[in-house]
Amino acid sequence: MLKALIASVFFLLASAAIANEEFEHPFFKAISGEWTGEGGLTNADGEVSELSESWTAEANDAGGFEFSGIRELSDQTQEFRWIFSYNVATESFESEYWHTGMEDPIRFEVSLTDDRADMVLYGGDSGGEIRVTNSLSDGGMESVVSVKDGNGQEVMGGTVNHIRVKSSDPE
Numbered sequence: 093m094l095k096a097l098i099a100s101v102f103f104l105l106a107s108a109a110i111a112n113e114e115f116e117h118p119f120f121k122a123i124s125g126e127w128t129g130e131g132g133l134t135n136a137d138g139e140v141s142e143l144s145e146s147w148t149a150e151a152n153d154a155g156g157f158e159f160s161g162i163r164e165l166s167d168q169t170q171e172f173r174w175i176f177s178y179n180v181a182t183e184s185f186e187s188e189y190w191h192t193g194m195e196d197p198i199r200f201e202v203s204l205t206d207d208r209a210d211m212v213l214y215g216g217d218s219g220g221e222i223r224v225t226n227s228l229s230d231g232g233m234e235s236v237v238s239v240k241d242g243n244g245q246e247v248m249g250g251t252v253n254h255i256r257v258k259s260s261d262p263e
Contacts, residue, residue, distance in 0.1 A: 145163035157175075161173075172191040220240040
């Protein structure tokens with residue numbers, strides 16, 4: 093029994109070490125720090141909800157990467173967080189998203205390049221798709237959001253432009 097316990101602990105530590113190495117990815121290094129963002133989301137009726145947010149991105153104690161903060165969406169204040177993890181079994185990144193008012197977080201598939209993160213949730217409640225594409229540029233990041241229903245029609249979309257306030261990179 094002791095051998096099984098030691099083997100389990102070793103496996104967990106090895107998995108955490110692998111996950112920590114994955115968060116050395118250039119995209120995560122580039123977004124580490126403090127940010128602000130402004131933009132808007134437009135629904136299918138053409139109504140625009142103005143959005144502003146401030147957030148911090150950093151490695152977390154669980155061996156993953158997290159960005160979290162506060163968002164003003166129209167007249168509502170929300171806390172939000174994205175927690176990225178690396179799935180060793182599928183050799184891919186995943187992200188859990190939550191904001192104030194949600195009971196449970198939702199899980200996105202994540203595709204990374206050095207300057208871009210594509211996050212997508214297929215299915216959801218409506219059988220549609222939620223897609224968030226974060227693209228880095230000179231000191232900033234543009235986030236394009238698209239929410240489609242089960243028929244492939246966009247029911248909400250928009251852009252948020254983020255500006256770095258403070259870097260966590262010691263270089």
